[in-house]
Amino acid sequence: MNPIPSHEHPFCSSCERLSLAVVWPTGFHAPSATHRMNRQRKRPSPAGVDRIFCTQPAIRFPRWLGFLWMAVMLLGCKPSKSTPASESPAPNAPIRIGYVLHGLNQFTETIAQGAKDAGLAEDVSVEVVGPAGFSTTSDAIALFEGLVLKKVDGLVVIPMPGEVWVTPIRQAVERGIPVLTANVTSAGSKARTWFGQDEFASGVILANELRKFLNQQNKTEGTIVVGMCAPGVSVLVDRYEGFKKGMAGSRFQITQPFDVNTEDSANYSAWENLVGANPKMVAIVGLCSMDLPNLAKLKKRTNGEWLVAGYDLSRETLDAVKIGTVQIVLGQHPYLQGHLPLLALTRHLKDKQPLPEGWIDVGTEIITKQNVESIYRREVDIKQQTQWYAEFISRNFTNLQAIAKPLPGSRR
Numbered sequence: 362m363n364p365i366p367s368h369e370h371p372f373c374s375s376c377e378r379l380s381l382a383v384v385w386p387t388g389f390h391a392p393s394a395t396h397r398m399n400r401q402r403k404r405p406s407p408a409g410v411d412r413i414f415c416t417q418p419a420i421r422f423p424r425w426l427g428f429l430w431m432a433v434m435l436l437g438c439k440p441s442k443s444t445p446a447s448e449s450p451a452p453n454a455p456i457r458i459g460y461v462l463h464g465l466n467q468f469t470e471t472i473a474q475g476a477k478d479a480g481l482a483e484d485v486s487v488e489v490v491g492p493a494g495f496s497t498t499s500d501a502i503a504l505f506e507g508l509v510l511k512k513v514d515g516l517v518v519i520p521m522p523g524e525v526w527v528t529p530i531r532q533a534v535e536r537g538i539p540v541l542t543a544n545v546t547s548a549g550s551k552a553r554t555w556f557g558q559d560e561f562a563s564g565v566i567l568a569n570e571l572r573k574f575l576n577q578q579n580k581t582e583g584t585i586v587v588g589m590c591a592p593g594v595s596v597l598v599d600r601y602e603g604f605k606k607g608m609a610g611s612r613f614q615i616t617q618p619f620d621v622n623t624e625d626s627a628n629y630s631a632w633e634n635l636v637g638a639n640p641k642m643v644a645i646v647g648l649c650s651m652d653l654p655n656l657a658k659l660k661k662r663t664n665g666e667w668l669v670a671g672y673d674l675s676r677e678t679l680d681a682v683k684i685g686t687v688q689i690v691l692g693q694h695p696y697l698q699g700h701l702p703l704l705a706l707t708r709h710l711k712d713k714q715p716l717p718e719g720w721i722d723v724g725t726e727i728i729t730k731q732n733v734e735s736i737y738r739r740e741v742d743i744k745q746q747t748q749w750y751a752e753f754i755s756r757n758f759t760n761l762q763a764i765a766k767p768l769p770g771s772r773r
Contacts, residue, residue, distance in 0.1 A: 455486045456515075456710050458703060459508035461501055462491030463519040463545065464623065467675040468650035468695055471746075472543070475699025476517070478747050483707040488513070489699075495591065495623035498522065502529050509533045515706035516540045522594050523547035539716060541705060543698040545596050546768065553716045556701050558693040558725045559769055560596045563672075564603020570689045570727060571644060571670045572611065578668075582612035583643035586635050588621035590628060590649035599769075600648045600672070613643070621652065629655040636663060647671035653690060657681035674728065674740050682733045692726035692736070696750050697758075704754075705761050717765035721758075 460476045462469045473489040480487030488508065492500035498521065505518055506529060516538055520526030523546050530540045530550040543556040575581070587604065589597050601618045608615055616639075621631040628651050636645070636659055647653055650673035657677065660669060669681075670689040681687040701721055708714040728736060739749045758764070 455484065456707065457486045457488070457511075457513045458515045458517070458706055458710075459505075459511070459513045460487060460489045460699065460703070461505045461508065461516070461518040462489065463501060463521040464495030464497075465491050465493055466495075466625075466650060467677075468673050469519075471695040471740075472519075472699035474743060474746070475696035475701075475750070476703050477699075478696075478750075479700045479703035479707070482751075483704065483711070485703070485707050485711075487703060495521070498525055502526070505529055505533070509536060509538060513538065514710050517702040517706070518542055518552075519544045520547040520550065520552075521545040521591065523550070526550060539706060539709065541702040541716070543702055544693075544695075545594060548595070548768075553718060554702070554705060554721060554765065555719070555768060556698050556721045556723060557596070558723055560599035561603040561606075561769065563691055563693070563725045564600040564605075565607040566603075566725060566727065567600075567646070567670055567672075567689065567691055568604045568607020570729070571646070571668065572608070574668055574670075574688050575613075575643060580643050582614075584614045584616065584639060584641065585644045585646060586616050586639050586642050587618045587646045588632060588635065588648065588652060589618035590621050590623045590647075590651060592618065592620050597648050604646065618648070621647070621649075623649070623651065625651055625655070628652065629658070632656055632659055636665065642667050644668040644670065649673075650675065653678040653681065653687055657686045660686050674726075674736070676741050679728070679733055679737055679740060682728060682730055683737070685730055688729065690728045692728060694723040694726070696746060697723040697754070700750065700754065701758060701761065704758070708761075715762060717761040719765045720768045721761060721765055 458480070460473070462472060469491060473491075476487050476489050479485075490504045490508070492504065501518075501521075502525070505516070508516060509532070516533055518526065518530070518540065520530065520542050521544075526542075526547045527550045530542075530547060530552050533540050534551040540550075540552045541554045541556070542550070542552040546555050546557070571585075585608070587601060589601060591597060597618075605615050619631070619635055621635070622628045628649075632645075632647075632652070632655050639645075645656060645667055647656055647669075648671065653669065653671045653673070654675060654677035656669050656671070659665065660667070668689075669687045671678075671687075672691050672693065673695070674690060674692045678687060678690055682690055701723070705717055705721075709716050726736070738745050740746065
């Protein structure tokens, strides 16, 4: 057994160096390792009691004096006046960045992967957290506040809905922690940068692409049903308004955005009800990541002939595109929404570069059956995804300050 020097007493945060060493009292014998383990199993003792030995010659004391001396050792240490190590990182401690997701599914797994890859590439510590569901905003805020209490060096958050995040973000910034946002905007918050696609423009793109498919079927009128998983969230409203803009001038009737819920089984049920209530619809549009996998299942089960369009490149959605169940899906580069904020914070914290101000546009991808194979491996194979985006970032996002632009204004 290795002895513990007298100045490294296990019960004190900071003890004065002692000139005498502790020995076992008269009549005691240093127990063997086996005896100690057996004794500890029967009656656990305070951590370290059986490990107080010395490297100096033993001095024998009467039994009562030995007990008295051990009591002095346990109770007589002076409390440390210095800050505990856990609250005062060493000068060379790694930079710690927290990332709070708005929920957990395959879409946000890609965001998390982008953030983790950035941490590995930049040699910073990254902690990605998020509530199980997308409707538990209070849980997300609690996770965010927990990271603030941990005194991380920087934070990224998907603030859904944006208005309730204004205060938590302000409080973090006031504590000296820079905060960036991604995917969902938080107008009026103190977040310096937002990373996402042009949501209104993506709605216009989706409408234009859907019109092409409808024209191929010689359909020039009919009902198009739209669902919104979180009514009122700004980016989703922008998508819907952009979609209506893209359909302007046609004879198609665009429904209001029905609430289809964020929880997967409730989302399926909501779409099931809408499909049953609109048997003559020509197309159906989902604005959230959980929509298209459920719509693909419903279309297959009901032998639906309506077209399906929407957002986000999950494996289930891409498989549905490959077999023709889903016609159009727009990608918004979730990997970049995880990776680029970490890149910006790392350059700011390590290299003292200013944070980009405003909006970093990650772009929008249009995926149909004609080009799905070209991006399929990238989306389902993590190794290929990391490699593809490393090259893509080096070509397009080397200078974030230079490409930052004002946040997109309202075009509703």
